[in-house]
Each structure stands twice: as C-alpha cells, then as structure tokens.
Amino acid sequence: MNYFKNFLFISFIFFALSKPVFAELPVYLDFKFILNNSTAGKKAQDLLKKRLDNGIKSLNSKEKSIQEEERKIIQQKKVITQEEYVKKVNELRKKVSSLQKERNKLLENVAKDRRKAKNELLKNLNPIIEAYMQEKKIRLVIDKKNIILADEKLDITKEIIKRLNSKLQSIKLN
Helix, strand or coil: CHHHHHHHHHHHHHHCCCCCCCCCCCCCHHHHHHHHCCCCHHHHHHHHHHHHHHHHHHHHHHHHHHHHHHHHHHHHHCCCCHHHHHHHHHHHHHHHHHHHHHHHHHHHHHHHHHHHHHHHHHHHHHHHHHHHHHHCCCEEEEEHCCCCCCCHHEHHHHHHHHHHHHHHHCCCCC
C-alpha cells in the first residue's frame, strides 16, 4: 500500500510539473496576404503589372493602326479592283490574326511569370514557416482561407512576413 501511495504521489508530481512539449492550438496564416504584401511579392506584382500594361499599350496602338487600315480599304473598295480588294482584306485578316496571337502570348507569358514568382516565394516561405514552427513548438499551421472563425492571437502572418522580408527582398523574373 505504501508503494502504491508513493507511485501516485510521484505520478502526480510528474504530470503536474511537466510542461507541454508542443503548443496546444494550431496557428494560421494568410498565404494570399503574404504573397501580395511581402516586399518581394509587391515588387514582382509591380513588375508584372508594368509588363502587362506596356504590352497592352503596344497592342492597342497596333489595333488602332489595323482599324485605320480597314477604314482605308473600305473607302477604296469602289476605286480598286475586286482582286486588289480581296488581297488587301486577306492581308488585313492576317494582321488581325497575328495581333490576336500576340495578345494571347503576352497574357500567357505574364501568367507564367506570375506562377514562377508565386512558386519562388513559396519555396522561400516554407523554410521560414518550418523554422518558426520549431522555434515556437507549433504542430500545425493552417491557411486562413480554410478557417471560418479563429482568434486573431493565433494569426502568425505578420511575423512570417517580417521574416520573409528580411530573407528575400526581390524575385528574379526574366
């Protein structure tokens, strides 16, 4: 009986004084916010937006030129022969087709660069999150978009952004 009391006493002391090894609650972060508001993410977005805007300006000027050419062809319709008219219309169609291909290529390249920038950010973000998890003894990190309601004290987004900004200032895009 004395042995049993000692066992209970030691067990009670052991469990009462032991600290949990891991944090009890999972934490969350907002990946979208990090991608859009980190220093590298902002720079990449600005660069991609500038590329897209410049490409669209170029395409719009080409489109205006094609529209002007179309007007001239329509005005000349009665003056030129049917064969010349058909030839000019076919050339115009080729230019329109080329413009559409150029527009699709521009959008495709910007989308590809955006995916590349996102992957580069995530590649640099994962080790930061892992280190933070080990440091704070966190077992689970959840993306904010998958949460309905949570205490804001569990949000680690700002801390992760600080660490990402100190590690990665920009993303190299070709």
